[in-house]
Amino acid sequence: MLVINNLHAKIDNKPILTGLDLVVPTGEIHAIMGPNGAGKSTLSYVLSGRAGYEVTAGTATLDGQDLLALPPNERAALGLFLAFQYPVELPGVGNANFLRTALNAQLRARGEAELDALQFLKRARAEMKRLAMPDDMLKRNVNVGFSGGEKKRNEVLQMALLKPRLAILDETDSGLDIDALRIVADGVNAQRGPDFSALVITHYQRVLEYIVPDRVHVLASGRIIRSGGPELAFELERDGYAQVIANAA
Amino acid sequence: MSETDLMQAASASFLARFEGLKSRLPGDPAVREAARERVQANGLPNRGLEAWKYTSLRPLAEISFAEPLSDASEIDPAHVPGFMALLPDFDLPRLVFLDGRFRADLSVLPELASVANFAVAPRLGPTREGPLDALNTMLAEDGAVINLDPGVDAGTLLLVNLAQDTAGRPVAFHPRHRIRLAAGARLELVEIALGEGVYLHNPVFEIELGDQARLTHLRVQNESARAFHLASIHAQLGSGSVYDSFTLALGSRLSRVEMDVRLAGSGAAAHLNAAQMLGGEQHGDFTTCVRHQAKSCASRQTVKNVLAGHSRGVFQGRIEVARGADKTDGYQMNQALLLSPDAEIDSKPELEIFADDVKCSHGATVGALDDDQIFYLESRGIDEKTARSILVRAFIAEALDHLTLAPDSEAVIRAYLDARIEAGFERIAA
Numbered sequence: 300m301l302v303i304n305n306l307h308a309k310i311d312n313k314p315i316l317t318g319l320d321l322v323v324p325t326g327e328i329h330a331i332m333g334p335n336g337a338g339k340s341t342l343s344y345v346l347s348g349r350a351g352y353e354v355t356a357g358t359a360t361l362d363g364q365d366l367l368a369l370p371p372n373e374r375a376a377l378g379l380f381l382a383f384q385y386p387v388e389l390p391g392v393g394n395a396n397f398l399r400t401a402l403n404a405q406l407r408a409r410g411e412a413e414l415d416a417l418q419f420l421k422r423a424r425a426e427m428k429r430l431a432m433p434d435d436m437l438k439r440n441v442n443v444g445f446s447g448g449e450k451k452r453n454e455v456l457q458m459a460l461l462k463p464r465l466a467i468l469d470e471t472d473s474g475l476d477i478d479a480l481r482i483v484a485d486g487v488n489a490q491r492g493p494d495f496s497a498l499v500i501t502h503y504q505r506v507l508e509y510i511v512p513d514r515v516h517v518l519a520s521g522r523i524i525r526s527g528g529p530e531l532a533f534e535l536e537r538d539g540y541a542q543v544i545a546n547a548a
Numbered sequence: 549m550s551e552t553d554l555m556q557a558a559s560a561s562f563l564a565r566f567e568g569l570k571s572r573l574p575g576d577p578a579v580r581e582a583a584r585e586r587v588q589a590n591g592l593p594n595r596g597l598e599a600w601k602y603t604s605l606r607p608l609a610e611i612s613f614a615e616p617l618s619d620a621s622e623i624d625p626a627h628v629p630g631f632m633a634l635l636p637d638f639d640l641p642r643l644v645f646l647d648g649r650f651r652a653d654l655s656v657l658p659e660l661a662s663v664a665n666f667a668v669a670p671r672l673g674p675t676r677e678g679p680l681d682a683l684n685t686m687l688a689e690d691g692a693v694i695n696l697d698p699g700v701d702a703g704t705l706l707l708v709n710l711a712q713d714t715a716g717r718p719v720a721f722h723p724r725h726r727i728r729l730a731a732g733a734r735l736e737l738v739e740i741a742l743g744e745g746v747y748l749h750n751p752v753f754e755i756e757l758g759d760q761a762r763l764t765h766l767r768v769q770n771e772s773a774r775a776f777h778l779a780s781i782h783a784q785l786g787s788g789s790v791y792d793s794f795t796l797a798l799g800s801r802l803s804r805v806e807m808d809v810r811l812a813g814s815g816a817a818a819h820l821n822a823a824q825m826l827g828g829e830q831h832g833d834f835t836t837c838v839r840h841q842a843k844s845c846a847s848r849q850t851v852k853n854v855l856a857g858h859s860r861g862v863f864q865g866r867i868e869v870a871r872g873a874d875k876t877d878g879y880q881m882n883q884a885l886l887l888s889p890d891a892e893i894d895s896k897p898e899l900e901i902f903a904d905d906v907k908c909s910h911g912a913t914v915g916a917l918d919d920d921q922i923f924y925l926e927s928r929g930i931d932e933k934t935a936r937s938i939l940v941r942a943f944i945a946e947a948l949d950h951l952t953l954a955p956d957s958e959a960v961i962r963a964y965l966d967a968r969i970e971a972g973f974e975r976i977a978a
Binding site: 348349350358371372375376380381383386387389390391393397400401402404405408457461539 | 723785919921923924925926927928929930931932934935938939941942943945946
């Protein structure tokens with residue numbers, strides 16, 4: 300379970316998160332929607348531990364463990380996964396090697412047995428088949444020369460292999476056509492279960508037709524200003540952020 | 549003392565050594581004498597010379613080197629087992645030298661190559677232009693002489709240079725290696741230099757490739773952190789031959805590798821790739837001269853520098869295209885990854901083109917590790933240090949990927965290189 304309490308964060312001395320409260324129970328998928336500049340990406344980076352963000356107040360825990368005190372890799376080992384809005388290219392780093400190194404680092408951190416090359420390949424190929432990814436994507440360098448859709452699918456592949464307890468999808472829908480969106484959504488839905496939760500950060504309601512959330516939260520000026528069921532996404536789509544924010548004020 | 553005076557004084561000690569040694573040195577005394585005259589006239593190179601403006605031999609000049617003990621058996625073998633344990637885990641033929649002297653007891657001779665040691669078959673080639681060559685020609689005592697008959701594929705051969713100072717006294721040695729591949733012959737030479745303490749390792753290679761011959765020359769310079777490594781490699785390539793080299797510079801307080809490659813027959817190809825991983829106060833210089841003298845030859849140079857601490861990397865790359873060397877294809881790229889604000893890279897490309905219809909390009913880049921890439925790896929559960937190591941290795945991989953290795957030894961050699969590069973990063977990042 301993710302519990303965020305009164306979270307304040309700054310970047311370059313500019314306050315971005317201004318007292319954010321949020322609870323995502325294990326097994327649920329929540330959506331965070333908000334206009335540009337509301338703090339959506341900042342929230343995902345503060346939770347995953349990117350440098351450059353200063354947390355000035357508040358707490359964030361995953362299954363009772365303090366996230367904010369840990370380096371990013373230890374947060375990942377606890378089961379936190381960030382699907383990047385702009386997945387990073389790593390020239391010279393093979394995708395298979397990268398994925399196995401990451402998976403084994405997490406297994407090691409949790410005291411579980413690591414996978415050898417063969418065991419890993421078997422598992423990776425099975426997940427790739429589900430995501431309709433060609434085999435050669437394992438041989439290529441991480442995200443290098445991938446189309447926008449391939450990059451997002453590679454994020455979902457990583458999620459499927461790392462099996463996080465909480466996945467944060469940071470505008471994973473941006474730049475995807477309908478077919479790719481469907482594949483990505485299927486990948487997320489395949490993880491659904493009592494041990495998996497997700498925070499779907501998005502601008503648009505469209506992705507939520509494919510990944511139906513248990514709850515929808517509206518983020519504006521660094522705080523959650525309204526929460527509701529899936530129908531809240533449709534209200535935002537119909538009335539626009541400005542209207543919903545004005546009504547909440 | 550001015551640098552010029554200092555270099556003169558330093559050469560005096562080498563000249564004095566020559567006087568003491570010369571009656572025992574093998575080979576043509578006239579060749580030795582000519583080299584002595586050049587050393588005496590020019591001293592050690594100083595930074596007033598254009599080719600030496602980025603590399604000062606001052607730290608070398610400040611050390612007085614003892615002569616290696618005349619009897620190789622007197623050298624304390626204490627470090628040898630440790631050195632041997634650092635070699636690739638592979639049952640390969642190998643020629644092992646200790647402080648510049650051939651050690652039959654540590655060597656395993658190859659079946660298909662004819663190997664002689666220099667002390668037995670001394671044949672000094674014509675003296676060359678470089679001041680380091682003159683020093684070597686004057687003082688060379690030993691070296692590997694490798695000859696391959698036409699069409700022979702001799703597989704993989706290790707050339708190992710182990711070094712240690714003698715009871716704390718710095719030593720200098722000047723091996724002279726000759727490698728001749730007749731037409732169509734093939735060899736994969738894996739050269740490894742390891743050592744302890746203060747010493748000067750000043751090897752000269754004379755390489756001659758017949759038509760369609762192929763030499764893979766992998767050099768792993770992993771000398772002692774207090775050593776000096778000054779190597780000169782001269783290669784002459786016949787028609788359609790390939791000289792595929794990769795130099796990994798890890799050790800030495802000061803190292804300089806000069807590669808002088810003459811593409812003498814049409815359709816020859818030379819790859820002079822390198823990676824330097826330097827930290828602390830290390831200085832590493834990779835200097836090349838590729839002479840395109842025949843039609844349709846190709847040269848490729850990808851040089852990667854990973855520089856930490858106060859280290860300094862130098863790349864000087866010269867491409868000369870002679871009149872009539874049409875369809876020349878020359879490529880040169882020097883890239884540096886600076887891991888510290890105090891590290892420095894100096895890059896000097898020189899193109900001299902006298903032919904028409906030539907494709908020649910060069911480029912240089914300097915950068916730091918990318919924070920976004922580090923965070924991406926960390927966010928997947930990889931700790932920061934490992935993330936940096938992965939990115940550094942990926943940076944070097946591009947230069948290494950061009951290296952062609954024999955299928956039966958490739959996995960072991962690549963694993964050995966990966967391990968050395970990983971250890972190299974651990975060392976400079978510490």
